Amino acid sequence: MRDVEHREEIRPSHWSTRDRMFHGPGIIHYIILDTGGCHWARKTGGCSMCGFIADTCARDVSDEELRREIDDVVARIPDSQGPFGLKIFTSGSFLDTREISEENREYLLAELADKPGISEMTVESRPEFVVDESVSAVVSALPDVEVEVALGLESSSDWVRENCVGKGFSLEDFGKASRTARQSGARVKTYLLLKPPFMSEFDAAYDCVRSAKDISGETDSISINACNVQRGTLVQELFKRREYRPPWIWTVLDVLKQARDALPSEKNVICDTVAFGKRRGPYNCPRCNKRAVSMVEAFSLGQDPRELEGLECDCRGRWTEIYNYHF
Numbered sequence: 001m002r003d004v005e006h007r008e009e010i011r012p013s014h015w016s017t018r019d020r021m022f023h024g025p026g027i028i029h030y031i032i033l034d035t036g037g038c039h040w041a042r043k044t045g046g047c048s049m050c051g052f053i054a055d056t057c058a059r060d061v062s063d064e065e066l067r068r069e070i071d072d073v074v075a076r077i078p079d080s081q082g083p084f085g086l087k088i089f090t091s092g093s094f095l096d097t098r099e100i101s102e103e104n105r106e107y108l109l110a111e112l113a114d115k116p117g118i119s120e121m122t123v124e125s126r127p128e129f130v131v132d133e134s135v136s137a138v139v140s141a142l143p144d145v146e147v148e149v150a151l152g153l154e155s156s157s158d159w160v161r162e163n164c165v166g167k168g169f170s171l172e173d174f175g176k177a178s179r180t181a182r183q184s185g186a187r188v189k190t191y192l193l194l195k196p197p198f199m200s201e202f203d204a205a206y207d208c209v210r211s212a213k214d215i216s217g218e219t220d221s222i223s224i225n226a227c228n229v230q231r232g233t234l235v236q237e238l239f240k241r242r243e244y245r246p247p248w249i250w251t252v253l254d255v256l257k258q259a260r261d262a263l264p265s266e267k268n269v270i271c272d273t274v275a276f277g278k279r280r281g282p283y284n285c286p287r288c289n290k291r292a293v294s295m296v297e298a299f300s301l302g303q304d305p306r307e308l309e310g311l312e313c314d315c316r317g318r319w320t321e322i323y324n325y326h327f
Helices: 039-044 063-076 102-113 132-141 158-165 171-183 201-214 234-240 249-262 289-302 315-323
Strands: 013-021 024-032 084-089 118-124 146-154 187-194 221-226 268-270
Touching: 013 063, 013 084, 013 289, 063 102, 102 132, 132 146, 132 171, 146 158, 146 171, 146 221, 171 187, 187 201, 187 249, 201 221, 201 249, 201 315, 221 249, 249 268, 249 289, 249 315
Parallel strands: 024 084, 084 118, 118 146, 146 187, 187 221, 221 268
Antiparallel strands: 013 024
């Protein structure tokens, strides 16, 4: 276990916002269930950039406690004619029965089936938990809802994923999970990490774009996750030593353009702007940060690559020097 202080009490969360749904902009409700967090993180210390375990109670949560969480968060979703989307996060794997038992998963899905207006739902999982029985159970419990399984591949390079991130699974494992999810009736979203530790700006961009191209046929959407500095992580330790800088937003814009070109138009390419414009997240300079963030958000919402064009700022020269330093 990594050396961070954890709270004992469980604390589920809910919020809603206008965001990109599978087929266009819409309202999405976000739910975070505190299941004790990712067992990979609890067992090994987790991935180099992921600090989500630090926001959990980091202990086994009983079925009774989780049932109360489910009642709490489902009650916060307003009755609506919809359509709206739902994303369920656990800071781990929704399909891992050590986090959510089959009984509690069935209970949650039954509660959601009674909520009018849900048209799509996304859950996250590590590949090893994506088996036909589990995915099919989710899909069949919500017959009128499009279900998506999100997988954190981070990179199509096994070397990068193991040595820079520490995911503990292979590209082959991802491919098997993707095929299983799709054959079971679910969509697949893939997270790609832009700028893991130990990579230059150029190498990180190249790896992210190459990864998008490599998996374009195995996923229904891609989320480019530009790395930010989270507490209790290896990335934070490197950041403190001034040995890591989050990616420039210039790099994000460039990667999004190329990733959009790599995927068919019906497949989304999105980027969450969490921590953008701050020193612990992707940033350019104070003069253009706000405009750059708005461009990324507008592109993610509408999928129009023209939203990524037109930014001008003197800091681009500095970014270009750093980006091309290896030449």
